[in-house]
Amino acid sequence: MKVIVIGATGNLGLRLVAALLTHGHTVVAYVRSTKKLESLLSAAIYNRVTVVQGDATDSISIKKAILEGNCDAVINAAGLAALPPWAKSDLPEIFRAVVKGVREAGVEREKPLRAWFLGGLGVLQFPGSDSMLSNYVPIYLEHRQNLQLLKSLPPNTIDWSMLCPATMTPESAEINVPSKSSHGPLVANATSPPAWQDSWIKHAPLIGRTVSCAMNAPRYETTLEQNADFIASDLRSLESEWKGVTVGVIDASR
Ligand SMILES: NC(=O)c1ccc[n+]([C@@H]2O[C@H](COP(=O)([O-])OP(=O)(O)OC[C@H]3O[C@@H](n4cnc5c(N)ncnc54)[C@H](OP(=O)(O)O)[C@@H]3O)[C@@H](O)[C@H]2O)c1
Numbered sequence: 001m002k003v004i005v006i007g008a009t010g011n012l013g014l015r016l017v018a019a020l021l022t023h024g025h026t027v028v029a030y031v032r033s034t035k036k037l038e039s040l041l042s043a044a045i046y047n048r049v050t051v052v053q054g055d056a057t058d059s060i061s062i063k064k065a066i067l068e069g070n071c072d073a074v075i076n077a078a079g080l081a082a083l084p085p086w087a088k089s090d091l092p093e094i095f096r097a098v099v100k101g102v103r104e105a106g107v108e109r110e111k112p113l114r115a116w117f118l119g120g121l122g123v124l125q126f127p128g129s130d131s132m133l134s135n136y137v138p139i140y141l142e143h144r145q146n147l148q149l150l151k152s153l154p155p156n157t158i159d160w161s162m163l164c165p166a167t168m169t170p171e172s173a174e175i176n177v178p179s180k181s182s183h184g185p186l187v188a189n190a191t192s193p194p195a196w197q198d199s200w201i202k203h204a205p206l207i208g209r210t211v212s213c214a215m216n217a218p219r220y221e222t223t224l225e226q227n228a229d230f231i232a233s234d235l236r237s238l239e240s241e242w243k244g245v246t247v248g249v250i251d252a253s254r
Contacts, residue, residue: 001114001235004028004071006056006098007078008049009036012118012168014175015228016075017041021048021177023232028069030054030062030078045177056094062101066113073114073235074102081120081140088142095146103157114159114238116231117150119143121166121220124248126209127196136210137217147246161234161242165227165249166220181233183226186249190241193220193248222251 003020007013008029020027028050031037038046050069054061056078066074076098079091095117106112120143122134134141143164150160171183187194197219202212230249234240 001072001238002026002028002070003073003075003235004030004052004066004069006030006062006074006076009033009040010077010080011170012224012228013077014040015170015224016077016231017049018045018175018177019181019225019228019232020235021045022179022181022229023236025232025235026050028052028065028071030056030065032056041175045175048177057090057097059097059100059104062098063105063108066102066105067108071105071113072238073116074098075116075231077118081142083139085138085141091142092145095149099149099153099158103153106157112156112159114235114240115161116234117146117160117162119147119162119164119246121164121193121217121248123147123162123246124164125192126213127192127198131209133193133213137213159238159240159243161240161244162246163227163231163249164246165222166217168222168224168227171223171225181229183223183229184251184253186222186226186230187252188230188242188247188249190245190247194250195219195252219254220248220250221254222249226251 003025005016009031030052034051034053052065079094081091082089120140123143202208
């Protein structure tokens with residue numbers, strides 16, 4: 001599949017480029033600095049990628065890159081959510097522009113694009129309820145408005161999925177393209193985190209669910225490479241069980 005990675009110079013973006021190549025995809029890297037991407041990838045990897053310079057807040061440029069690149073799928077790894085609830089980042093503005101660009105490209109080519117977006121653990125629902133985890137631990141709240149935007153899209157405009165990892169750490173500082181993927185696979189679940197450890201503590205008045213979230217959250221740490229591999233692997237087909245949902249992941253081998 002031909003996949004455009006928006007924000008390809010980031011921690012996840014770089015690993016996405018590598019994972020997509022490992023899975024046999026053709027990659028378009030959309031970055032605000034081609035020089036930066038060139039400095040972060042080996043020449044052998046950089047030369048396998050089509051690079052487009054543009055800003056992720058520019059929906060027209062994103063649409064053009066998708067259409068000119070003849071892309072079938074989009075991954076948005078641009079922007080970084082602010083941690084404290086009172087802080088602001090440019091992620092919501094980037095997210096709106098990417099959604100607009102992807103949507104308009106779909107209209108122009110008369111077929112919605114497949115797209116993966118990034119959220120965080122907090123937009124998943126507390127297991128057994130329809131209340132988000134971020135209602136109990138209010139951090140990275142910008143992902144909530146991004147999810148709301150995706151959910152408000154009319155049908156057949158974007159075939160979206162939102163991957164919602166907790167902290168992602170690098171397995172290696174080096175970006176390599178192995179011939180086959182070598183990471184421990186992730187276990188995934190739609191809407192709420194997989195393998196949540198339930199406890200009586202959740203029933204404690206006022207703080208029960210907050211304590212339950214704090215106890216569970218460290219279990220959901222995964223690697224950047226695992227998440228990149230998860231998306232690249234899903235994109236081997238346009239059919240996906242994750243369309244239109246948030247997706248929680250856990251490394252079951254930890
Ligand atoms: N890292 C984690 O542990 C974690 C966990 C859960 C969710 N997430 C989410 O996953 C996503 C990716 O995270 P990350 O750690 O890979 O972030 P990151 O390393 O900070 O990368 C952000 C990327 O966005 C690009 N960018 C920012 N503003 C842009 C703009 N206006 N135009 C074009 N590109 C722009 C940056 O480009 P430059 O290189 O030019 O600055 C960089 O490539 C974020 O949405 C984050 O909230 C991350």
